[in-house]
Amino acid sequence: MRIGGAQAPCTETVMSAQVTIDHGRIARAFGDEVELLIDAARCVPPETSVPTCPGWTVGDTVRHVGSVYRVAQAWLIDGQRPGDWQREPAPGQSRESYVRQGHADLTEIFEFHDPEECAATWWPRDRTYGFWQRRMAHDTVIHRVDVEAAGGAEPSDIADDVALDGIDEALMLWFGHRLPRLGLRGTRAGTVGVCTGGCGWITIAGPDETAVRRCGNAEARAADVVVSGDPAEVYLWLWGRRGPSAVDVDGADDDAVGQLWALMRLATR
Numbered sequence: 001m002r003i004g005g006a007q008a009p010c011t012e013t014v015m016s017a018q019v020t021i022d023h024g025r026i027a028r029a030f031g032d033e034v035e036l037l038i039d040a041a042r043c044v045p046p047e048t049s050v051p052t053c054p055g056w057t058v059g060d061t062v063r064h065v066g067s068v069y070r071v072a073q074a075w076l077i078d079g080q081r082p083g084d085w086q087r088e089p090a091p092g093q094s095r096e097s098y099v100r101q102g103h104a105d106l107t108e109i110f111e112f113h114d115p116e117e118c119a120a121t122w123w124p125r126d127r128t129y130g131f132w133q134r135r136m137a138h139d140t141v142i143h144r145v146d147v148e149a150a151g152g153a154e155p156s157d158i159a160d161d162v163a164l165d166g167i168d169e170a171l172m173l174w175f176g177h178r179l180p181r182l183g184l185r186g187t188r189a190g191t192v193g194v195c196t197g198g199c200g201w202i203t204i205a206g207p208d209e210t211a212v213r214r215c216g217n218a219e220a221r222a223a224d225v226v227v228s229g230d231p232a233e234v235y236l237w238l239w240g241r242r243g244p245s246a247v248d249v250d251g252a253d254d255d256a257v258g259q260l261w262a263l264m265r266l267a268t269r
Contacts, residue, residue, distance in 0.1 A: 020161070020164055020165045020168050020199070021161045021162070021164070021165050023115040023130055023133060025161065025162075026130075026133050026134050026137050026165070027107075027110060027133060027137075029137050029141075029159070029162050030103070030107075030133065030136055030137035030140060031103070031107070033137060033140040033141050033144050034099060034100070034103045034140055036144045036148075036156050037062065037065065037099065037140055037143060037144040037147060038062075038096050038099060038100070040144060040147040040148045040151060040153060040156075041058055041061075041062050041095070041096070041147050042096075043151050043153065044058045044147065044150055044151035045058070046058050046059030046062070046095070047059065048150050048151065049150065050146050050147070050149070050150045051149065051150065052145075052146045052149055052150075052240065052241050053143075053146055058147055058150050058151070059095060061143050061146055061147055061150075062095045062096070062098075062099060062143075062147070063088065063089070063095055063098065064143065065099055065102075065139065065140060065143050066089070066095065066098035066099040066101075066102045067085070067086070067087045067088075068136070068139055069099070069102030069103060069105070069106055069136060070085040070086050070087075070102055071085055072106060072132045072135065072136055073085075073102070073105055073106055073109065075119070075120050075121065075122075075132065076109055076119055076120070076129065076132060077109075078120075079119075079120045080120055081120075081122065106132070106133075106136060109129070110129060110132075110133050113129045114129070115128060115129050115130030115133060116128050116129075116130060117129050119131070119132065123173055123177055125172075125177070134165070134169060135169070135173075137162075138165075138166045138169055138170075141158060141162065141166060142236075142239050142241065144156070145158075145236060145241050146241070149241070157232070158231075158232040158235065158236075160197055160231045160232070163197070163230075163231035163232040163234070163235040164196070164197045164199055164231050164235075166235040166239075167194065167196065167199070167201070167231065167234055167235050167238060168199070168201070168214070170235070170238040170239060170264065170268070171194065171201050171203060171212045171238070172201075172212060172214075174264065174267040174268050175203060175210070175212050175260075175263065175264060175267055176203075176210070176211060176212040176213075178267045178268075179210045179263055179266065179267045180210050180211075182266070182267070184210070184263065184266050184267070185205065185206065185207055185208070185209070185210050186205035186206045186207065186210065186259045186263060187206075187207065187259070188206060188207075188255065188256070188259065189205075189206030189207065189208070189209075190204075190205060190206060190224050190225070190253055190255070190256030190259065191203065191204050191205075191223040191224045191225075191256070192205075192223055192224065192225055192226070192227060192256050192257055192260045193219075193220030193221055193222070193223030193225070193226040193227070194220060194226075194227050194228070194234065194238075195217050195220045195221060195226055195227070195228040196228055196229060196230070196231045196234045197231040198217065199214075199217070200214070200215045200216050200217040200218075200219060200220030200221075201213065201214055201215065201220060202215050202219065202220055202223050203260055205256075205259055205260065205263060210263070221250075223251075224251060224253045224256050225249060225250065225251030225252070225253040225254070225256050225257055226249070226250040226251055227247050227248070227249055227257060227260070228247065228248045228250065229246065229247040229248050233246045233247060234246075234247055237261070238261075238264050239264070239268060240261070240264065240265055240268070244261075
């Protein structure tokens with residue numbers, strides 16, 4: 001597999017400003033989540049429906065994860081958005097092997113390059129190898145949770161530091177970047193503060209603006225309404241893997257919270 005030559009650290013962005021935990025921690029979480037996903041899938045027939053991914057089965061979900069790993073690999077090797085990639089396991093290859101090989105190939109690339117080296121990505125604020133390491137780790141967490149839920153298993157824990165980084169990625173990348181790129185806005189103006197684990201964010205949504213920024217807890221709590229709770233529950237709520245009761249809502253503007261949740265569904269579909 002072609003990995004590519006060494007590059008200088010990316011001058012367009014400082015990766016430490018994008019992630020909330022160490023890159024080595026993200027790498028370890030990525031590997032751990034691959035194992036949890038595979039273990040969960042082994043316990044459930046592949047034709048089992050996945051309620052959190054309507055129309056998908058457990059087999060579809062596992063295959064999707066392996067396919068996404070190859071999308072990331074193609075971005076990194078070719079330096080641009082791929083037009084095609086290996087979307088299915090090879091003949092005779094199991095879905096488990098398809099996922100493991102995809103993870104192994106990506107790990108080889110990530111170990112060869114510094115996370116802050118420039119790389120092609122779909123987020124202008126973060127054009128580094130670290131973007132993909134982070135993105136693949138969180139994609140795996142969410143779909144591992146999907147497979148566990150499909151089998152009715154007790155969900156595996158998500159560490160607070162991983163969940164906090166996942167909240168940051170969900171808000172900064174998906175809400176703050178992808179929604180505007182899609183041309184999607186809210187129907188009513190409102191601010192929602194998100195507070196958990198000592199971290200804070202303010203989201204702004206309405207007909208004229210869709211934006212988010214990091215802030216302190218006190219500033220986030222001055223928003224029209226505040227969403228808070230355990231980091232893992234807030235993380236999964238933002239990704240639509242938890243219902244309204246999973247988070248605490250402080251403030252009278254329930255519609256603003258509903259709008260945030262609905263906009264996140266559009267951003268992450």
